[in-house]
Structures are given as structure tokens and as C-alpha cells.
Amino acid sequence: xxxxxxxxxxxxxxxxxxxxxxxxxxxxxxxxxxxxxxxxxxxxxxxxxxxxxxxxxxxxxxxxxxxxxxxxxxxxxxxxxxxxxxxxxxxxxxxxxxxxxxxxxxxxxxxxxxxxxxxxxxxxxxxxxxxxxxxxxxxxxxxxxxxxxxxxxxxxxxxxxxxxxxxxxxxxxxxxxxxxxxxxxxxxxxxxxxxxxxxxxxxxxxxxxxxxxxxxxxxxxxxxxxxxxxxxxxxxxxxxxxxxxxxxxxxxxxxxxxxxxxxxxxxxxxxxxxxxxxxxxxxxxxxxxxxxxxx
Amino acid sequence: xxxxxxxxxxxxxxxxxxxxxxxxxxxxxxxxxxxxxxxxxxxxxxxxxxxxxxxxxxxxxxxxxxxxxxxxxxxxxxxxxxxxxxxxxxxxxxxxxxxxxxxxxxxxxxxxxxxxxxxxxxxxxxxxxxxxxxxxxxxxxxxxxxxxxxxxxxxxxxxxxxxxxxxxxxxxxxxxxxxxxxxxxxxxxxxxxxxxxxxxxxxxxxxxxxxxxxxxxxxxxxxxxxxxxxxxxxxxxxxxxxxxxxxxxxxxxxxxxxxxxxxxxxxxxxxxxxxxxxxxxxxxxxxxxxxxxxxxxxxxxxxxxxxxxxxxxxxxxxxxxxxxxxxxxxxxxxxxxxxxxxxxxxxxxxxxxxxxxxxxxxxxxxxxxxxxxxxxxxxxxxxxxxxxxxxxxxxxxxxxxxxxxxxxxxxxxxxxxxxxxxxxxxxxxxxxxxxxxxxxxxxxxxxxxxxxxxxxxxxxxxxxxxxxxxxxxxxx
Numbered sequence: 001x002x003x004x005x006x007x008x009x010x011x012x013x014x015x016x017x018x019x020x021x022x023x024x025x026x027x028x029x030x031x032x033x034x035x036x037x038x039x040x041x042x043x044x045x046x047x048x049x050x051x052x053x054x055x056x057x058x059x060x061x062x063x064x065x066x067x068x069x070x071x072x073x074x075x076x077x078x079x080x081x082x083x084x085x086x087x088x089x090x091x092x093x094x095x096x097x098x099x100x101x102x103x104x105x106x107x108x109x110x111x112x113x114x115x116x117x118x119x120x121x122x123x124x125x126x127x128x129x130x131x132x133x134x135x136x137x138x139x140x141x142x143x144x145x146x147x148x149x150x151x152x153x154x155x156x157x158x159x160x161x162x163x164x165x166x167x168x169x170x171x172x173x174x175x176x177x178x179x180x181x182x183x184x185x186x187x188x189x190x191x192x193x194x195x196x197x198x199x200x201x202x203x204x205x206x207x208x209x210x211x212x213x214x215x216x217x218x219x220x221x222x223x224x225x226x227x228x229x230x231x232x233x234x235x236x237x238x239x240x241x242x243x244x245x246x247x248x249x250x251x252x253x254x255x256x257x258x259x260x261x262x263x264x265x266x267x268x269x270x271x272x273x274x275x276x277x278x279x280x281x282x283x284x285x286x287x288x289x290x291x292x293x294x295x
Numbered sequence: 296x297x298x299x300x301x302x303x304x305x306x307x308x309x310x311x312x313x314x315x316x317x318x319x320x321x322x323x324x325x326x327x328x329x330x331x332x333x334x335x336x337x338x339x340x341x342x343x344x345x346x347x348x349x350x351x352x353x354x355x356x357x358x359x360x361x362x363x364x365x366x367x368x369x370x371x372x373x374x375x376x377x378x379x380x381x382x383x384x385x386x387x388x389x390x391x392x393x394x395x396x397x398x399x400x401x402x403x404x405x406x407x408x409x410x411x412x413x414x415x416x417x418x419x420x421x422x423x424x425x426x427x428x429x430x431x432x433x434x435x436x437x438x439x440x441x442x443x444x445x446x447x448x449x450x451x452x453x454x455x456x457x458x459x460x461x462x463x464x465x466x467x468x469x470x471x472x473x474x475x476x477x478x479x480x481x482x483x484x485x486x487x488x489x490x491x492x493x494x495x496x497x498x499x500x501x502x503x504x505x506x507x508x509x510x511x512x513x514x515x516x517x518x519x520x521x522x523x524x525x526x527x528x529x530x531x532x533x534x535x536x537x538x539x540x541x542x543x544x545x546x547x548x549x550x551x552x553x554x555x556x557x558x559x560x561x562x563x564x565x566x567x568x569x570x571x572x573x574x575x576x577x578x579x580x581x582x583x584x585x586x587x588x589x590x591x592x593x594x595x596x597x598x599x600x601x602x603x604x605x606x607x608x609x610x611x612x613x614x615x616x617x618x619x620x621x622x623x624x625x626x627x628x629x630x631x632x633x634x635x636x637x638x639x640x641x642x643x644x645x646x647x648x649x650x651x652x653x654x655x656x657x658x659x660x661x662x663x664x665x666x667x668x669x670x671x672x673x674x675x676x677x678x679x680x681x682x683x684x685x686x687x688x689x690x691x692x693x694x695x696x697x698x699x700x701x702x703x704x705x706x707x708x709x710x711x712x713x714x715x716x717x718x719x720x721x722x723x724x725x726x727x728x729x730x731x732x733x734x735x736x737x738x739x740x741x742x743x744x745x746x747x748x749x750x751x752x753x754x755x756x757x758x759x760x761x762x763x764x765x766x767x768x769x770x771x
Contacts, residue, residue: 054705055707055745055769057680057769058678058679058745058746058769058770058771059744059771061679061680062771065679079619092769093681093682093683093769094680094681094683095681096646096677096678096679096680097638097640098650099677099678099679099680101677102675103675103679103771107650108638110638111623111655112636112638112652113626113630115634116630116634120578124630127622127625127626128626131619133619134619134622188744189743189745189746190744191712191713191742191743192713192744192746200713202715202738202740202746205746205771206744207771226771228675
């Protein structure tokens with residue numbers, strides 16, 4: 001077929017296009033995660049990263065920048081467009097270029113867009129998703145705005161599929177919401193891995209990734225470490241891998257009350273989000289990272 | 296209130312016949328004519344209107360300046376022939392101003408001073424080039440002199456410029472000061488005087504006048520495309536591309552609307568220029584008010600740069616419209632160029648001052664923030680997020696210089712399990728004064744795993760006041 005005709009066909013039918021580009025995936029470099037994702041995150045797609053509380057924004061941005069850095073290395077595109085909804089900018093503050101540089105991302109490659117409202121923010125994201133020079137477009141929103149609904153996310157998803165840039169939604173202090181995103185990650189902070197040279201100090205940034213929703217693969221929860229030096233994700237513990245099914249936070253049945261009430265939510269729900277854990281601060285022993293526990 | 300009385304600052308043309316004059320007390324005027332219709336003076340509104348007229352005059356020449364509080368000065372050198380000569384230009388300007396409801400006095404002469412005098416005191420508006428004769432019968436006020444000086448000259452019998460011009464210069468200067476001859480020289484073209492234009496003159500302009508005023512958005516778009524096409528040969532001739540463009544729409548009733556767009560790299564493609572203006576129009580908060588239509592559209596290149604000549608990329612098949620620079624232009628046109636920004640660094644250690652953002656379109660090559668030693672990977676000491684301003688936290692810490700142990704931020708309590716620090720950042724005494732407190736920064740990890748950047752603002756015992764703790768950033 002004539003290449004031009006092929007490109008027109010691709011443009012006309014997003015499904016055919018998707019089939020053609022299905023191979024382009026971004027492996028995270030961790031066997032367990034990549035198995036669950038069937039080879040990695042689809043590059044030309046929409047993904048959502050969620051920080052349940054405002055203070056998790058650091059960890060969520062940690063995952064996001066890790067993905068972007070790996071994406072830049074893999075695809076050779078080296079620009080990031082960061083669109084901030086005005087509501088989100090107040091709470092989180094500003095991106096700190098020195099911090100970005102230490103994390104492994106050249107701040108000169110970041111372009112910040114600060115629209116007046118969410119509608120123009122969506123327009124800007126939509127427009128940017130078409131650009132073949134961008135590695136990724138990030139839309140930073142606060143909470144669960146009505147305007148960012150299934151239709152709007154579906155639109156972003158289609159744009160990402162045709163344009164080839166990864167579109168990421170960074171949802172700050174927002175709840176779970178059904179969107180058209182390929183995957184949805186919940187990211188929470190986790191005590192850092194001890195540093196070998198300076199055990200009393202703070203080690204490499206560690207966070208717990210919970211894959212809450214994934215269109216193609218399985219869900220699960222994994223503690224991961226970002227290594228800014230080698231620009232790779234590493235497993236968050238020395239144990240090789242814990243099956244996500246086992247790492248489900250199940251309160252132990254006590255001896256005198258064997259028939260305790262089931263936790264709220266159906267069985268389906270639990271299976272879809274096996275990594276759900278007790279709210280932060282509820283654990284009396286101070287060990288919040290359930291995924292850290294061995295079987 | 297002028298000199299402790301309400302006075303007349305302007306009156307209708309025929310009012311002198313009734314005994315009214317400028318600077319008359321309002322009480323006296325009312326005594327003469329009890330039914331006098333009086334409006335309070337609004338100097339600011341007058342200036343705004345004058346500015347509007349000046350912008351409208353841009354259709355005759357790009358060099359338009361304000362002359363005092365009551366006039367507009369146009370430099371029509373090299374423009375008059377476009378309107379059929381100087382007399383025709385003046386006649387046309389008068390007709391158009393009258394059509395808008397203004398009464399105007401016009402003067403056209405070789406120098407700024409002569410034109411000023413001719414407009415205010417002259418009989419015929421146009422002075423022939425190189426001939427000072429029409430200036431001679433004008434009164435001395437036409438020289439823009441101090442009123443007291445005019446009075447004293449008048450007492451000596453010097454009433455017109457013609458009386459003053461042949462007199463010996465030295466005695467005049469000794470007696471009346473240098474200002475008199477300076478003004479005379481400026482009027483006669485012997486002294487320098489420059490016009491400061493209201494708007495910076497554009498590098499290149501293309502304009503199109505319409506016999507029938509246009510109102511439709513489609514017509515405006517089409518004319519933008521036409522004008523862009525007209526600009527291209529001129530840009531090519533200079534080997535340049537446009538970085539900033541301005542579109543001016545001249546409405547029939549004298550109002551002028553201007554739209555500007557900026558581009559991230561030099562532009563020469565008419566389609567992209569019109570696309571930028573289309574985005575700009577869509578992004579306007581208020582639609583363009585066409586009124587009775589626009590009769591002149593002017594497209595000007597405000598800033599241009601050397602055109603690199605590599606816009607076309609035939610190999611990769613990626614269209615120009617998709618490139619990063621084109622995206623920046625589109626976003627800037629719709630949202631405003633100041634809403635698309637990139638980081639720049641500053642030479643300071645105070646975190647919130649160490650960086651800033653500027654519009655990408657003004658980010659010249661080489662001024663972008665430099666990454667911290669690409670080869671040498673530093674340990675993570677700076678957070679990903681910096682709060683807009685450091686937030687005070689209630690902190691329990693060892694006195695005088697221990698790290699925080701427990702703290703409360705945004706109504707949530709935290710227990711610090713690991714800390715690193717302090718990293719001392721001294722104040723900038725040359726900016727904040729010598730009394731500004733030192734900051735001791737700590738990286739703090741809470742038991743839940745949150746990593747924060749906190750600092751103690753001040754030193755115990757060595758600096759004044761009780762130091763307070765602040766939280767300044769959030770790490771990954």
C-alpha cells in the first residue's frame with residue numbers, strides 16, 4: 001500500500017492504528033510489574049497516576065518522572081509538557097528544577113503550561129498529545145473534577161493513540177474514578193531503603209505502587225525504588241518478589257471470633273485491587289507498608 | 296479646582312462671543328449666563344481618547360506620538376505620496392476626523408515646532424517645504440514658550456515670530472535665556488528635535504484597505520492570510536522570519552483593535568501565521584467587536600530574526616504543524632504567550648529565588664537552566680516540589696541545632712524517624728539586610744514514609760528572636 005494511503009487509513013480508523021502500534025510498550029524494568037502489564041505500559045495511551053492525599057504528591061510525581069525519564073531514554077523524544085490545572089497548583093506548589101535534575105530529568109526539557117481553567121487545560125493537553133516531539137504530556141489536576149469525565153478522558157486516549165505521545169493524568173488528592181485510562185496507579189510514600197554507606201540517613205526514594213486498574217493485565221501492588229543514578233526502577237525489598245495475591249492485606253482471624261465480618265466490598269472488588277491496605281496511620285505497630293511483609 | 300476656584304478649561308467654539316474665556320472662574324461665568332451647561336473636566340478620559348486617536352492615526356504613518364495633552368504628532372516623511380501629496384493627506388485626515396465627530400486643527404510643516412505652531416495658530420495648514428514664510432506671521436505662543444516669557448517679549452513689541460527671527464542671537468540669549476532661541480531653532484529647523492512614537496515602529500508592515508468595510512470573521516481571516524502572503528517576499532529578501540506579529544484592525548468609527556502573537560522560532564509560512572491568529576481569536580475572552588466594520592487591516596512584524604531555513608523536513612514525513620515549536624506557538628496564541636513557560640536559573644542559593652520561569656517564546660537559546668552536572672550524579676538533596684511559600688510547622692526539636700523529631704504540618708502529626716542535615720543556607724545580607732535569619736535545612740523522613748524538606752529559620756542565641764520551623768518541600 002502507498003505509505004500516504006496507509007497513514008490516511010490509520011487516521012480514519014483508530015482501531016487499526018492501535019493494532020499496528022500495539023507493540024510500542026514501555027517496560028518498567030521490573031519482572032513482576034512487566035509481567036502484570038504484559039510487557040510494559042502502552043506508550044501511545046492514557047495513564048493515570050493518583051496520589052490519594054496531597055502529601056502523596058511527592059511519591060506520585062516520583063513515579064511519573066521515573067516513567068518519563070525511562071520513556072525519554074527509550075523513544076528518543078526528549079520533551080515533557082506539564083499542564084497544570086489552576087486548582088492543583090496551589091496545593092502542591094511548584095516543580096523545583098534542582099530537584100528534577102537530581103531525580104534524573106533535565107529541567108530545560110520541561111515546558112510548563114498554566115491555563116486559566118480546566119477546560120483550556122484539557123484543550124492544551126489534547127493539542128499537545130498530537131505532537132511527535134513530546135515524550136509525554138502531563139495533566140496535573142486536583143481531586144475529581146466533573147469536566148474530566150469518561151468522555152474527556154476517552155478523547156485524550158484517542159489523541160494519545162494517534163499522536164504517539166504518552167498522556168499522563170496526575171490526580172492529586174483524588175478518589176478512584178472510572179476513566180478511559182489504560183492503567184491507573186495509586187502511589188503512596190514508603191520509608192526509604194536504608195543507604196549502604198550511611199545507614200542512619202535517608203536512602204533512595206521508595207514508594208508503593210498499586211495498579212488499581214489495568215485494561216490488559218492483572219493488578220497488584222509493589223514497593224519500588226527509583227535509582228536516579230542508573231535511572232531505573234528497582235524492587236523495593238530484598239526478597240525477589242511477592243505474589244500480589246498473597247500481599248493482600250487481610251486482617252488475621254482472631255481465635256475467639258472466627259466468624260468475623262467480611263471486609264466491606266465484594267469479592268470482585270478485592271481481587272481487582274489486591275494491594276488495598278489499611279489507611280495510613282491505622283497500624284498500631286507503625287509498619288504501614290503491608291507489601292513489605294513476607295508471606 | 297484651579298487656584299482655589301472652579302475654572303473653565305475648555306468651551307465651545309462660539310462661547311467667546313458670550314463673554315466666556317479660558318481660566319475664567321465658574322462663578323463669574325454663571326453670573327453672565329445662568330443657564331450655562333457645565334461638565335466636569337476629565338483629563339484622564341481626554342488622554343485616553345487622545346491615545347485612541349493617535350492609534351487610529353497609525354493608518355497614515357507608523358511614527359505617531361502624543362504632543363502634550365492636546366495634540367497628536369505624525370511623522371509623515373515618505374508617506375505623503377501614498378495619499379496623493381501633503382495637501383491631499385491633510386484634507387483626507389480632516390475629513391475622516393470630522394466624520395468621526397471631532398473638530399481638528401491641522402498643521403503640516405518641515406519641523407515638529409513649526410507644525411505645532413501652524414496647527415494651533417496658522418491659517419493655512421500646509422507649509423511648503425523649505426520655506427519658513429508661513430511661520431513668520433504667527434504669534435510668539437506658537438513657539439511653545441513659557442507664557443511669562445511671551446508677555447515680557449510682547450512688552451518689548453516683539454509680537455510675531457517674524458519680529459524675533461532677524462534679531463541678533465547673543466543679546467536675546469543673555470536677556471531671555473537659552474530656551475527662547477532653542478524653541479526658535481527647533482521651529483525653523485536649525486535645532487534637533489525628535490518624535491517619540493507611541494508604538495514601536497514595526498520592522499515590516501503590510502496593509503489592506505477596504506472600500507466596503509468588512510465585518511465577518513471569515514473575511515478578517517482571509518485578509519490576514521492575504522497580508523501574510525504579502526509579507527513573505529519582504530521577509531525572504533531580508534533572509535528573516537517573524538518572531539512576533541501584530542494585527543491591527545481599524546474600525547470605521549475610529550476604534551483600533553490590535554492582536555499580537557508570538558512564535559517560538561522564526562516564521563515564514565503564511566498558513567502558520569494565519570493559524571496562530573485564528574487560535575488567538577478563539578482564545579479571546581471577548582469577541583472582536585466589528586461594529587460597522589473594519590476599513591483597514593494592518594499586519595506588522597514587530598520582531599524578526601534570521602531565518603534558519605530548515606523548516607521543511609521531507610525525510611521524516613513529520614509535518615511542520617506537528618513540531619514542538621509549532622505546538623508552543625499554538626498554545627501561546629490561544630492561552631497567551633506568558634502562560635507557556637520554561638525554567639530559568641538564577642545565581643543564588645536561596646531555594647525559592649534560585650529559579651524562575653519565563654515565557655518559552657522569550658527563552659533565548661543558551662539561557663535555559665543548566666542541569667546539575669550531567670556526568671556527576673549528586674545525592675538527592677532537593678525536593679521535587681517546592682511549596683509556594685514555606686509553611687510554618689509546629690516542631691519539636693532539640694535545642695539549639697538538632698533535627699526535628701515530631702512536627703505537625705497541615706493539621707497532621709508526624710514522627711521523624713530519619714533525618715539528614717543540617718544544610719546551612721545563609722541569608723543574602725545584600726538583599727535582606729544583616730538581621731535576616733540563617734536557614735538550616737533538614738531532610739526529614741516521617742514514620743509513614745513521607746519525605747519532607749524542612750528548615751529552622753534562625754539560630755538559637757546567635758540571632759535575634761526565637762527560631763521557627765518551616766516546611767518547604769516534598770521529596771519523592
